[in-house]
Amino acid sequence: MKKTLIALAVLGAAAGVAHAQSNVTIYGVVDTGFIKKSGHDVEMGENVNNRLGFRGVEDLGGGQKATFELEQRFKLNNGTNNSGKGYKNNERDLAGLANVGLKGDNWGSVKLGRVNELTTETIRKFDPFYQYGVGSMMYGSQRVRGIDNTIRYDSLNWSGFHFGATYSLGSNMDSDSRAAATEDKNGYGQDLKDAGADNDGYGIMLGYDNGPLSLVGNWSRLADSRKSSVWNLGAAYRFGPAKVELLYQQTIDKGYALGDKSAWKTAKIDGAKTAYANANDIRENQWLLGLEWKLGPGRLNASAQWMEVQANGADISDKDIYKYAIGYTYDLSKRTAIYGNLAYTDYDDKEVAAIYGDTDDGTYGVQIGITHKF
Template sequence: MKKTLIALAILGAAAGVAHAQSNVTIYGIVDTGFIKKSGQDVKMGENVSSRLGFRGVEDLGGGVKATFQLENWFEPATGQAKSLDDPDRTWDGAANVGLKSDTWGAVRLGRVNELTTETIRKFDPFYQYGVANMIYGTQRMLHIDNTIRYDSPNWSGFHFGATYSLGGNTDKDSAEGTPIYTAKEAGNGYDNDGYGIMLGYDNGPLALVGNWSRLADSKDSTVWNLGAAYRFGDAKVELVYQQTKDNGWAVGKERSWKSTDFLDWVGKNSTENWAGVDTLKEKQWLLGLEWKLGPGRLNASAQWMEVEANGGNVSDKDIYKYAVGYTYDLSKRTSLYGNLAYTDYEDEEVARVFGDVEDGTYGVQVGITHKF
C-alpha cells in the first residue's frame, strides 16, 4: 500500500511538469454504497469500480501520437488498494504505452483492457457492475498482462481490434520450479499464449459486436460472444449470447491467487463443487433494456445460463437472473443509483460456485457515484 501511495504521489507531482510537453489527464471514479444479499450481512461496497488514473498523449508530428495510461483501483469504503489478481501489483488497472494515428489506428503494449470484456459489457444495461450485473463467465478478465493490443480506426461505424498475450516461460531450464512449469509437468497444460479478436459496428441506432478470445495460461480455454443493440428514441434494447469452454482453468483448487473480483462467484465451498470437473461449458443469454426516464435511466435485464460439466456437483445446471435498477443523475458527474436483482439457481451447489449460498438469491444495492 505504501508503495502504491508513493507511486501516485510521484506521478501526481510530475503531472504538472509533463503537461508542458504533452497532454496529461488525471481522471477517476469514486463509488460506494450499501449491498444486501441473501444469506449475507449488509456490507459497504461499489457498483462502478473506483479508480484513479493518468492518461497522456504527445503529438509526435505527421499525424502520430505517443500515448500512455496508468490506472490504480481502490476501495473507497476502506481506502485500501484493490488488486484483483495480485496483492503486490501497484497498477491494477491499465498500465501501458503506445502509438496511435487517425490513419492506421492505435497500438498499446503492457497491461490493457481485455477486448472481450470491454466490448460485450457495453451490451449489459448494468455494464457488468454490481448485484444486477451480467453473470460472470469463468473466462472473464478485466485486464490482461504482457499484451500487445491493436485498435483500428472507425470506418463509418465499422472497427476491429486484436490482442496477443505472452504466456508463461516455455524454456525448460529457466522455467523449472515456477508455478506454470509445475502445472505443465503435472499434465495440466496451462502454458499457452493468449489471443483475442473483436469485430464491431456502431452507427446510428444500431450497434453490433463479436468477440473470440483465449486467455494466456488458461489451458487453452476459450470464450466467444455476440452482442446487438438497437435504440428506439429514449429506449435501447440489447441482446447478448456468450459461450465459454473452460478446460479446467477455473477449478477453484487450482487457483493460486485470491482475486476479489472472481471471489464474487468462486464461493467458499467451490473447491468441493468443482471436484472432478475437467471441462466446463457455459452458454448464456441476456436480454436488456435501457430507458432514459426523467433525470436518469431505468435499467432492466433477464438472463439465462446453462452450466455443463463432465463431473462434480455443477453438471448440467440452469441459472436464471432478473434485475431492475434506476440511476438518478444529480449532475453530469454525480449520480445516485438503486438496483434490485433476483437469481434463481437450480440448487445450492451451483449457487456456491457463483458466490451465493441460497438457490434463490436476491440482491439490493444503493449508493452514489462521482466521476472526475
C-alpha cells in the same frame, strides 16, 4: 542583459511549443454505497469500479502520437488496492491500466503492457448494468477486466466498422525453467506446467456502431488458461429514449483462469467439494436481454438472464441459472449520480450456486449508493 532576456524568451517559447504538443488528463471515479446479499451482513462497496488514472498524448508530428495510460483501482470504503481476479490486494501497484503506445491518424493504435481485455470491454456495453454491482450480468468463469504482458491493436473507425486484436505472453513457455521453479509471485508454479496450462493468449474483436444500431463479436483465449476460451455476440438498438440489448456468450473453462484453478474445481458445500470438481471442463452458455430507458433526470435499467452450465466428464446433468435485475440511476449533475439496484438469482441447486460464490439456490442482492466522476 538583452542577450539573456532574448535567450529566456526563446526558451520560454520552446517550452510553450512542447507543452502545446503534449496533453495529460487526470480522471477518476469515486463510488460507494451499501450492499445487502443473501447470507451476508450489510456491507459497504462499490457499483462502478473506483479508479484514479492518468492518460497522456504527445504529438509526434505527421499525424503520429505517443500515448500512455496509468490507472489504479481501489476500494473507496477502506482505501485498499483492488487488483481483481487472481491477485491479492497488495500485489499490484497499478491494478487498472499500465501501457505505452503509438497512435496514427491513418492506421489506428498499438498499446503495450497491461490493457483492457477486448471480450470484456466490448460485451459489457450490451449489459444495462455494464457488468457493475448486484445487477451485473453473471460473470463467466474466464472473465477478467485487464490482461498483462500484452500487445493490443485497435483499428480506425470506417463508417461504424472497427476491429481489434490482442496477443499476450504466457507466464513461461520454457519447460526447463518452469520445471526449476515451484511457484512464482503470481501463484502459478509447477502445477501450471504439469496441467499444460502455460499457453499464450489471443483475442479478436469485430464491431459496428453507427446510429441506433450497435453490433459486436469477440473470441479470446486467456494466457495461462489451459487454452480455455470465450466467444460472444452482442446487438443493441436505440429508439427514442430506450435501448434494447441482446447478447450471447459461451465460455469453455478447462480448469484454469489466469493460472489459478477455476472456481468450479474448488467450490465446496459445507466443507465438501461439489461434484463439479470431478469434471474435465465446464461450458457456460449465457443469454441476456436488457433494457435501458431514460426516465426523467436518470435511467431505468433492467435485464433478464439465463445461463446453462454443462459439465464434461462428471456424473452431473446440465444446470440452469436465471437472474433478473432492475435499477434506477438518478443524475444529480453531469458528474454525480445516486442509484438503487435490485437483483434475484435462481439456481437449479446449491452445487451450481457454489461455483459462483453463493450458498443457496435462490439469492437476492440490494444496493444503493452514490457515484462521482472526474
